[in-house]
Amino acid sequence: MRVLLVTMGSRGDVEPFAALGLELARAGHEPLLAAPRRLTEDAAARGLPVAPLDDGVFALQEQVAGKGARASITAARSALPLLRRWLDDLATLRDSGADVVVYAPKTLGAPHLADLLGVPSIAALPIPLFTPTVRFPSPLSPVPPPRFLNRASWGLAGVIEAPYRRMVRSWRSEVLGLTGPTTGLAERVARDGVLHAWSPHLLPAPDDWPAELAPTGFWSLPPNGRWAPSEALDRFLDAGEPPVYVGFGSMVVKNPEAFTDAVLDGLHRSGRRAVLATGWGALRPSRVPETVHVLDQAPHSLLLPRTSVAVHHGGVGTVAAALRAGVPQVIRPFLGDQPFWARRVHELGIGAPALTGKVTADRFAAAIDDAAGRADAARELGARVGEEDGVATAVTRIERTAES
Template sequence: MRVLLVTTGSRGDVEPFAALGFALARAGHEPLLAAPRRLTEDAAARGLPVAPLDDGIFALQEEVAGTGTRASLTAARSALPLLRRWLDDLATLRDCGADVVVYAPKSLGAPHLADRLGVPSIAALPVPLFTPTARFPSPLSPVRPPRFLNRASWRLAGVVEAPYRRMVRTWRSEVLGLAGPTPGLTERVAHDGVLHAWSPHLLPAPEDWTADLAPTGFWSLPPDGGWSPPAALDRFLDAGEPPVYVGFGSMLAKDPGSFTREVLDGLHRSGRRAVLATGWGALRPTRVPDTVHVLDQAPHALLLPRTAVAVHHGGVGTVAAALRAGVPQVVKPFLGDQPFWARRVHEIGVAAAPLTGRLTGDRLAAAIDDAAARADTARTTAARVGEEDGASAAVVRIERVAAG
């Protein structure tokens, strides 16, 4: 079975699809990972077949980092041509010979490509977005509504695609040559079905979901055997108690300088050593004490087990890595589904209360102490999560979809 895997976004969006690709290969199938060019390099180096696609949207994100609301709105208008370039690149795969397409809904064009190929498709999500439940509100909801409005809040998923709907409709017709109506993402996911790629120990399936919607478990890449910590980092980790990890991935702070000062103040007040991963720009340290080591990034699977607390943005990829490592968490959510996961890890007892609103040194120090006291629960949860093989469970479901 030839399986086309299509995703876009940050590293945390691509790595689960790569993990699924390797699980498919182990089961005797032929995966092809289609993702932004700069995020396919690691998977290709590990031997996974890849189709690198246009990643111009990343340059735009970097350009507007910290530039304010007005500039961001102007840049949003520039995003449409870049997304069209992404779609046109995706269309080059219309003769790839796939038997089934597994796609991230925000890849926009993948289910339509499946229509062109004449094969079934199935959505894959690391967060619940298109499957309503009365048990909790949509992760996209900006506030927590009264419980009786939980199900209604899930209509927000349809709003997300509104800016791109016309562009996708035109591309589907003109480039793929497909006639007829263009179904929206909500309608499409309801038709295709969905693979929910998170651990049931983090979020079990609600009672009002059918069995095929149950989460499979995380799709996790094994640690990269070719990576070893730089000598300076290794020395720092060995020089004292396990440090606090602080990293916000691809998030961008409005005022990185001020944000970094509050983080450093919080670490000082906590009296703990720390490793700061600067990522895409939320953290921009200039001078740091000897108790803080600064790096760009490092594999979470290898670094987090050597830390005492993980402070991060609440992206589900980082949540998963910290859960697997058995490290208690402090979450400063920025946007999207991050507040949802921040609440959830607190609810299951592995994280301090979410640091919503403005971050201050006092609040961060208190949250680090709170999280550190939850270390036993974090270790117990890690043992349970470690028993799952979510990617292999997903392969079984994909085989059923392909078989019709």
């Protein structure tokens, strides 16, 4: 079976698809991973066939990271032509010979490519997005609505594709030569199915979902062996008690210097050492005490098991990495589904309450202390998550889809 895997976004969006591709290959299938060019190198080095696609829109994101609202507005005006270039590049995969297409909905054009090929398509999501339930609200809800509005809140998913609907419709007609109405993402997912790529230990399927929508478990890419801690980092990690990890990935704040000062002062008040991952700029230390080691980024799967608490933004990829590492969490959510996962981590007893609003040194220190007291629960849940084989479950479901 030839399986075309299409994803876009950050490294956290590509790595689960690479993990799935490697499992498909182990099962005797022929995967092809189509992803932004700059993020295909690792998958190719692992022996996974790749189709590097245009990544201009991601270069634009990097250019404006941390430069404020005006730069973001200017970038938004430039995004549509770049996304059209992405779609045009995606159309070159019409000769892939795929028997099934597995796609991230943010790829916009992948399910339409499956229509052109005349093969089944199945969405893959690391968060619940298109399947309503009365049991909890859409993760996109800014604040939890009254319970009776839970199902209604799932209509927010339609907002995702609204800015691109006209562009996708014209591309489908002009480039793919397809006629007829353009099916929206929510309707397509309901019709064709979805792989929910998170752990049921983090969020079990609600009882009003059919069995085939149950989460598979995380799609975890094993370390590639090409990263090792620097001598300075290794020395720091071995020099005392496991440090706190603090990193907010691609998130940015209005005043990174003040935010970083609050973090550093909070760490000092808690009496704990820390590793700070500066990422895209939420953390910008002007002073670095001896109890803190600063780096740009590091693979969570290798670093987090050597820490005591993980402080992060609440992206599900980082939530998953901390879960697997068995370390308690402090989440300072910024946007999207992050508040949802922050609430869930706290509900499970493996993390402090979400750090919303202004982060002060006292609040930061208190959150770390709170999380540290949940270490046993985090370790126990991490062991259960480690027993899952999410990619194997996903492969079985893809095989069923291709055969039906």
